[in-house]
Amino acid sequence: MASIQITEATKSYGNTAVLHGIDLNIQDGEFIVLVGPSGCGKSTLLRMIAGLEEVTSGSISINERIINDLPPRDRDIAMVFQSYALYPHMSVEENISYAMTLRKSPKEKIASAVNGVSNILGLNGLLERRPKALSGGQRQRVAMGRAIVRDPQAFLFDEPLSNLDARLREQMRSEIRKLHRKLNATSIYVTHDQIEAMTMADRIVAMHDGYIQQVGTPLEIYDKPANVFVASFIGSPAMNFIRGTASASGEGYHLQTDQGHQIILPKSLDLKDRMDVILGVRPEHLMIVEEGPASLPATVDLIEPMGLSTLVHVRVGQDSLKIFTLDRPDIAEGTQVHVSYIKEKLHMFDARTEMRLESPV
Amino acid sequence: MAYYAKSKGQRVADWSVHYSLLACYLFFALFPLFWLFKVAVTPTKLLYSEGIRMWPSEMTWANFSQVMTDTDFPQFFINSAIVSGSTAVISTLIAAAAGYSFSRFHYRGKAVIIVLMLITQMFPLVMLIAPIFRILTPLGLTDSLLGLVVVYTAFNVPFATFLMQSFFDGIPKDLEEAAMIDGNTRFGALVKIIFPLTLPGIAATLGFVFTAAWSELLFALMLVSSPDAVTFPVGLLTFVSKFSVDFGQMMAAGFLALIPAAIFFFLIQRYLVQGLTAGAVKG
Numbered sequence: 001m002a003s004i005q006i007t008e009a010t011k012s013y014g015n016t017a018v019l020h021g022i023d024l025n026i027q028d029g030e031f032i033v034l035v036g037p038s039g040c041g042k043s044t045l046l047r048m049i050a051g052l053e054e055v056t057s058g059s060i061s062i063n064e065r066i067i068n069d070l071p072p073r074d075r076d077i078a079m080v081f082q083s084y085a086l087y088p089h090m091s092v093e094e095n096i097s098y099a100m101t102l103r104k105s106p107k108e109k110i111a112s113a114v115n116g117v118s119n120i121l122g123l124n125g126l127l128e129r130r131p132k133a134l135s136g137g138q139r140q141r142v143a144m145g146r147a148i149v150r151d152p153q154a155f156l157f158d159e160p161l162s163n164l165d166a167r168l169r170e171q172m173r174s175e176i177r178k179l180h181r182k183l184n185a186t187s188i189y190v191t192h193d194q195i196e197a198m199t200m201a202d203r204i205v206a207m208h209d210g211y212i213q214q215v216g217t218p219l220e221i222y223d224k225p226a227n228v229f230v231a232s233f234i235g236s237p238a239m240n241f242i243r244g245t246a247s248a249s250g251e252g253y254h255l256q257t258d259q260g261h262q263i264i265l266p267k268s269l270d271l272k273d274r275m276d277v278i279l280g281v282r283p284e285h286l287m288i289v290e291e292g293p294a295s296l297p298a299t300v301d302l303i304e305p306m307g308l309s310t311l312v313h314v315r316v317g318q319d320s321l322k323i324f325t326l327d328r329p330d331i332a333e334g335t336q337v338h339v340s341y342i343k344e345k346l347h348m349f350d351a352r353t354e355m356r357l358e359s360p361v
Numbered sequence: 362m363a364y365y366a367k368s369k370g371q372r373v374a375d376w377s378v379h380y381s382l383l384a385c386y387l388f389f390a391l392f393p394l395f396w397l398f399k400v401a402v403t404p405t406k407l408l409y410s411e412g413i414r415m416w417p418s419e420m421t422w423a424n425f426s427q428v429m430t431d432t433d434f435p436q437f438f439i440n441s442a443i444v445s446g447s448t449a450v451i452s453t454l455i456a457a458a459a460g461y462s463f464s465r466f467h468y469r470g471k472a473v474i475i476v477l478m479l480i481t482q483m484f485p486l487v488m489l490i491a492p493i494f495r496i497l498t499p500l501g502l503t504d505s506l507l508g509l510v511v512v513y514t515a516f517n518v519p520f521a522t523f524l525m526q527s528f529f530d531g532i533p534k535d536l537e538e539a540a541m542i543d544g545n546t547r548f549g550a551l552v553k554i555i556f557p558l559t560l561p562g563i564a565a566t567l568g569f570v571f572t573a574a575w576s577e578l579l580f581a582l583m584l585v586s587s588p589d590a591v592t593f594p595v596g597l598l599t600f601v602s603k604f605s606v607d608f609g610q611m612m613a614a615g616f617l618a619l620i621p622a623a624i625f626f627f628l629i630q631r632y633l634v635q636g637l638t639a640g641a642v643k644g
Binding site (some may be wrong): 023029050051052071072073074078081082083085087088089098099102103146151 | 403516535536539540541542543544545546548554557558
């Protein structure tokens with residue numbers, strides 16, 4: 001098992017920089033999820049750890065040994081590809097045992113390892129088949145089997161579930177998590193799916209435009225997003241944003257929205273008078289209420305019933321907001337309602353830097 | 362499916378049109394071959410006396426036996442086999458290496474090389490005969506099988522490279538990356554994982570180059586004069602004398618010349634039609 005240190009790692013293709021000074025320490029046995037939109041550099045970072053891309057500057061170490069110049073085969077890591085990358089001319093058994101065969105492991109050892117893996121992953125009846133005779137989910141399992149049979153120092157996953165249908169993805173998600181608990185191997189998992197990130201990670205690394213935006217446990221990232229990007233990317237349905245200006249009023253501040261509404265802000269925030277801010281509020285922290293002093297008038301745009309919950313889209317002036325509720329509100333599209341919020345759950349961001357405004361310590 | 366909704370009569374009609382078109386094409390493609398064989402087995406005395414008939418009233422293998430025993434054709438065949446086989450193997454090796462590099466690596470000058478290779482394909486070969494003759498003479502490569510192999514290889518490599526490149530492009534990069542992570546070097550991954558999957562491409566390229574070299578006449582005619590190095594297309598011309606054309610023997614020789622090409626394609630056709638990469642990635 002291994003700890004992985006990434007220090008000021010950069011990656012450029014010619015003059016185009018795709019990763020800028022990445023610093024990340026991954027503990028032994030940790031399950032890290034790199035999450036971000038496509039093109040954010042998460043797969044490139046993973047491929048640099050695997051040795052499939054060169055590190056332009058900075059260093060990557062496994063167990064404090066710098067591996068920048070080590071070829072992939074000497075890094076003792078296993079990788080599961082998005083496309084599975086199964087060898088089509090080999091049977092499932094040969095696919096799984098290929099790495100051990102290359103390392104000239106004794107036959108009995110290979111056989112027992114393959115047997116063990118196929119028990120864990122339920123591949124017993126499929127060992128003789130070729131990849132083309134397998135379903136998507138089975139191929140995914142074989143790809144996993146090929147990775148775990150080697151007992152490597154670390155596992156790398158490059159969007160391994162994105163080719164599966166929703167139900168299978170959900171199932172594999174928990175299976176991978178269980179597998180990780182069983183093997184306790186350091187794992188780095190790349191995905192653009194924030195639900196995968198939230199459900200699977202010990203720590204999430206949110207990335208955007210080649211920079212790490214925030215590193216933290218799923219709930220840290222959900223509850224205290226470091227900037228507008230993280231706030232908007234993590235969470236489904238996504239956070240609502242309202243632009244406005246902070247104005248001093250009495251002891252505290254309120255937000256004067258661009259639409260002319262006033263929202264009272266928590267007192268603890270480090271605000272200045274006339275400061276341009278972005279207010280973020282998660283859909284579950286908004287609710288439809290009777291008219292009151294702190295409520296905002298809104299028009300119902302759309303109602304999306306999801307069985308368990310309902311998502312109500314409303315318009316407050318020009319701002320579109322989503323409200324998540326476990327109720328089944330008895331309102332029609334186009335009606336006027338009033339919306340309120342949980343004051344303690346508001347997120348404030350500096351409109352200029354888009355960084356989170358924290359309470360002064 | 363609409364297919365099942367069709368009435369029986371319509372399906373029969375569709376079927377008939379489909380197979381009639383195929384039959385027309387086959388007739389068009391195969392009739393010259395039939396005529397080649399028909400003339401080859403027609404006794405010379407009947408060739409002009411019987412008029413145009415689908416099959417001669419009398420059949421003979423004499424033309425074949427004369428070609429094999431009384432002419433230099435066995436030698437021409439061997440020459441052609443050596444030249445075509447060597448050209449096919451050498452061109453395919455070079456094309457595979459070049460195609461792999463075009464498909465997998467980014468490097469300075471790659472685009473220039475590709476354009477230059479395309480340009481070589483733009484000239485009519487006739488234009489190049491004189492300069493090539495001038496280049497080969499001081500090197501002692503005229504009048505030799507080696508010279509033909511060199512020239513054929515030079516002319517076939519560009520197209521063969523593009524052919525191989527397209528086959529490599531069709532094999533996902535993930536496969537060799539997975540092999541490299543599993544413990545292979547890049548070359549090991551190429552040999553053990555990519556090569557077996559490229560067999561259909563290699564077979565197609567071998568076949569393409571082999572037939573091109575097997576039937577090449579222009580350079581063989583211009584660069585070779587001594588009978589030791591004559592290939593069979595040039596040899597066919599020996600049946601045309603000043604006063605007559607020996608059609609029977611010419612056709613017999615031509616028919617014999619088809620056999621190696623036919624055997625060659627019979628051997629590689631399994632790979633030509635095989636879609637080995639199916640199931641490699643998502644699907």
